[in-house]
Amino acid sequence: MLTVGGYIRISDIGRLGDGRDGKEGLIRQREDVYDLAKLMRCNVHRMYEDKDASAYKRHVKRNDFEAMVIDLERGLISGILAYNIDRIARQPRDLERLIDIYEQARRPMAFATTSGDYDLTTADGRFQARIYVTIANKFSADAARRVARQKLAEAGDGRPHKGQRAFGWMDSVRIDEREAELLTIARKDIIDGKKVATVHREWTELGIRSPQTPPGKTIGYTSVKYVLRNPRLCGYRAYIPQEVRERSGRVDPVEWLIERTDGTPVRGQWETIFTPDEWRELVDVLDARTKTGKGRKAGSTVTKRLLTSIARCGKCGSGLSSGTYARGTTSYEKYGYYYYCRKADGGCGSLSRSGPPVEDYMEKALLGNLMEQTTSLQSAPKEDPEPAAAKATLKQIEADKVEARRLRADGLFSLAEFVREIRRLEEKEQETKEKVSDLSAAPARAGSTAARVVREWGNYTIDMKREEIRKRVEAVVVQPVGKGGAQRGAFRPDLIEIIWK
Structure with a gap:
């Protein structure tokens, strides 16, 4: 048998x-x-x-x-x-x-x-x-x-995908409130400078899992990037052919949007978490980091120190690296770490400074600068010549419209000429009004942003703080103390120069 x-x-x-x-x-x-x-x-x-x-x-x-x-x-x-x-x-x-x-x-x-x-x-x-x-x-x-x-x-009809649910939704249509809140917070933080690696670490600590996460595991780094870029968040429908998935694995859904004949994205029939503008802003930020090399590099994690590469050696101009003092030493107990000019990176190797005092000085200076911006913008500003010129243009357009109507009434304008002139003036008027609105709102937005950064600074992560510093500071130049000076005296702010943008 x-x-x-x-x-x-x-x-x-x-x-x-x-x-x-x-x-x-x-x-x-x-x-x-x-x-x-x-x-x-x-x-x-x-x-x-x-x-x-x-x-x-x-x-x-x-x-x-x-x-x-x-x-x-x-x-x-x-x-x-x-x-x-x-x-x-x-x-x-x-x-x-x-x-x-x-x-x-x-x-x-x-x-x-x-x-x-x-x-x-x-x-x-x-x-x-x-x-x-x-x-x-x-x-x-x-x-x-x-x-x-x-x-x-x-x-093409905007119908939702019938397979496994997407992160952020309970099913193909209804939002999962907890996951939607995580995505909303992550979007705001990433735009404010937080790295995707930090978001991944925070979600891992919370035990977050995606629908595709294997049992006993938490969500992966690439999964976090994928769900943040998912067009579904703002209601856009994407379609990735099965053969593409099998050949390439997980691909960027942004590249597979379904468009109508007029070039507009197809809108899906489900609840959304972001508006299209909010989603586009997030994708643009993520793309910009990839193009400039500020994303997560292979084998790297989030930058640990606030001023690494932002602080520069006053002697040779090289960006400073950071190191940790030897355990058990007084410097380790008091400061923990330091910034130094590293020869291996092309520096002179002749400068070293305890980290926390320099960082405290930088943070106070930045917050003081932001508070000054908030105060000055809240006070009655002098009229900016550019908005004033735009307002004068609006007055002139109104006068030209009155003149065109008079010429038509007097028979000096044909109907076709009158319609063309009025249409031209109305288009110019609309453009100018939008310009006036943007110019008027710009100071208010700047003041609002500065006030928000000051208010939320204590909750910012290192990478978010670094992003704010980079927006406003060209470099923090640290001058040498001299022989024995770093050991003898207290912190000397006169040896720190902040170059503002």
């Missing part, structure tokens, strides 16, 4: 969409395989079972199929029984692996299905098996093409 392996497989556990979970198919296949074994008088060594595993998609690894191939090679089983050959293989390469084993076997072998037997040890049997697998492969390719076309049409 031959000892064989039974193989059963189904591709769509939990995703049939008709109230079933797909397990019924596995049960039926198992029963049919055992009936076939009784008919052939074979002993079933093991039932190899792959759930939710496609035999057509190249990137899918079928664990029990691989185990069955190994057992067949080792001689633990001398054949395979299945409901149908397409359960075993839909890619010719998988069948060829089995054929190699059958051709080299020096023992009786079986390869049978409920629809027929295939003697893989003979040329005719291999020919028949190859034909059926090729047909199954063509059927799968046609089905995949039809499904892809249907999904593209649904995307």
Whole structure:
């Protein structure tokens, strides 16, 4: 009596969409395989079972199929029984692996299905098996093409994706309030200068998981970047073809927006978390960091020190690095770390200064500068010549409109000339009004931003503080103290020069 392996497989556990979970198919296949074994008088060594595993998609690894191939090679089983050959293989390469084993076997072998037997040890049997697998492969390719076309049409209509829920939503339509709040806070913080690596660390500490996170793990860094760039956040519909996902893995959804014939993005039929402008602003900030090299580099983490590379050596001009004092020393207990000019980075190597006093001085100077901006902008400002000129232009446009009406009334303007002139003046008027509005709002926005930074400074992370400093400061120049000066005296602010932008 031959000892064989039974193989059963189904591709769509939990995703049939008709109230079933797909397990019924596995049960039926198992029963049919055992009936076939009784008919052939074979002993079933093991039932190899792959759930939710496609035999057509190249990137899918079928664990029990691989185990069955190994057992067949080792001689633990001398054949395979299945409901149908397409359960075993839909890619010719998988069948060829089995054929190699059958051709080299020096023992009786079986390869049978409920629809027929295939003697893989003979040329005719291999020919028949190859034909059926090729047909199954063509059927799968046609089905995949039809499904892809249907999904593209649904995307063009703005219908939500039917698969696994996206981060930020309870299902395909309704927002998950907790995750939406995390995304809203992250967007604001990143625009204010926080790095994605910091957001990832904070989410990890909170135990945040995405729908794709493996059990027992927390959300990954690339997943955080992906969910922040997801066009779904503002209601835009994207569609990434399955073959692209299989070939490239996770791709940037921003590049796969669905657009209407007029070039505008298709809007989806679900609740949104950001407005389109808010999402675009976030994506622009993330893209700008990538282009300027300020993103997360391989093997790096968030910058630990406030003034690394912002502080510069007053002797040679090189950006300062930071180091930690030796544990147990007085300097370590008092300051912890220091800034120094590093020879390995091209510096002179002749300057070193305790870190916290320099940082405290810089922070106080920055906050003082911001408070002065807030105070000066709140007081009655002198009229800016640019807004004043724009307001004068508006007055002139109004006078020109009155003149055009008079000329028309006197018959000196034809109707066509009058309409063209009025339209030109109205367009110019609208442009000028928008300019006046922007110029008037600019000081208020600047004052509001400065006041917000002062108010929230205590809650800013190091990278957020660094971003604010970089916006307003060209460099913090640290002058040498002189021999023994750093050890003898107290902190000397006269040796620190802040170069404002």
